[in-house]
Amino acid sequence: MxxxxxxxxxxxxxxxxxxxxxxxxxxxxxxxxxxxxxxxxxxxxxxxxxxxxxxxxxxxxxxxxxxxxxxxxxxxxxxxxxxxxxxxxxxxxxxxxxxxxxxxxxxxxxxxxxxxxxxxxxxxxxxxxxxxxxxxxxxxxxxxxxxxxxxxxxxxxxxxxxxxxxxxxxxxxxxxxxxxxxxxxxxxxxxxxxIPIYPIGTTVYILNGKYKNFIGVVSKVNQENLTRPTIRLLYNSSKRRITPLEIDLVKNQLINVAGIII
The missing domain is CATH 1.10.3210.10 (Hypothetical protein af1432)
Structure with a gap:
């Protein structure tokens, strides 16, 4: 009832x-x-x-x-x-x-x-x-x-x-x-x-470092640190498609990202 x-x-x-x-x-x-x-x-x-x-x-x-x-x-x-x-x-x-x-x-x-x-x-x-x-x-x-x-x-x-x-x-x-x-x-x-700050599929851009202004998507949530996911980079700083590249932010502590809405 x-x-x-x-x-x-x-x-x-x-x-x-x-x-x-x-x-x-x-x-x-x-x-x-x-x-x-x-x-x-x-x-x-x-x-x-x-x-x-x-x-x-x-x-x-x-x-x-x-x-x-x-x-x-x-x-x-x-x-x-x-x-x-x-x-x-x-x-x-x-x-x-x-x-x-x-x-x-x-x-x-x-x-x-x-x-x-x-x-x-x-x-x-x-x-x-x-x-x-x-x-x-x-x-x-x-x-x-x-x-x-x-x-x-x-x-x-x-x-x-x-x-x-x-x-x-x-x-x-x-x-x-x-x-x-x-x-x-x-x-x-x-x-x-x-609750992950960056859920799987979230589009993000790189704020600093070697890949500054590259764009990618969250491919994996790291359960030990929900603020540091794995990112699959898809576009370079000129917004040109690149061969996908995975970056684990847990292992790259100096790299910071921000979410964007496409």
């Missing part, structure tokens, strides 16, 4: 906005990966997944055009957008099969560590959101802190009507600045350890 309720919610999201539907799926994958690393039980992971899949359900009752405007929203429009966590909570809270955890994930996924988030201005204490971490009154629950990180990462690496997608390394740089104030800093550190 719980699966039916969640699937019904997902179906409503897909009919309303396929972008939000995909966003919820991506956030679920990232959140479960992070919570699994933090040793949450299978039961808690299921509750987390339900909350992630439905965390933006409140959007279906907000004018879709507000999310597709290729311009900065007015203050009034932005205030309407900010109502979607509370709307989502009200939609989910009385559905027994969905559960209280899932409804509060929808309610709290835009709260911040410094208390400047919305809709209730809950605070965080930047402690690692492990299964044994309790939720104090006025504070964000641990699972919502996890979802907040996954939610922001996926939002950054996805295109918006008003901007292009950030590359994964750009997203991590932005999130690093938010860690401690907006994001739980300890959860972000774990997230950085399990």
């Amino acid at each position: 719980a699966d039916i309720k969640v699937l019904n919610g997902l179906s409503s999201l897909k009919r309303q906005d396929s972008f939000t539907y995909q966003h919820c799926l991506d956030v679920t994958i990232l959140s479960v990966a992070l919570a699994n690393k933090l040793l949450y039980t299978k039961k808690k992971l299921i509750e987390l997944a339900k909350g992630c899949l439905l965390h933006d359900i409140g959007r279906i009752l907000i004018n879709k055009s507000l999310y597709t405007q290729p311009r900065k929203l007015s203050s009034q429009e932005y205030e309407l957008i900010k109502k979607h966590p509370q709307i989502g909570y009200l939609v989910l809270k009385d559905i027994t099969q969905v559960g209280i955890i899932a409804s509060h994930i929808a309610y709290q996924h835009h709260e911040q560590q410094d208390g400047l988030g919305y809709p209730r201005g809950l605070k965080g204490n930047n402690l690692l959101p492990t299964p044994d971490k309790s939720t104090e009154e006025g504070y964000i629950m641990p699972l919502a802190e996890i979802v907040s990180i996954a939610n922001i990462y996926d939002a950054l690496v996805s295109p918006r009507a008003y901007r292009s997608a950030y590359t994964p390394d750009q997203a991590f740089f932005i999130m690093k600045r938010l860690a401690g104030t907006q994001l739980n800093i300890e959860a972000f550190r774990v997230f950085s350890d399990i």
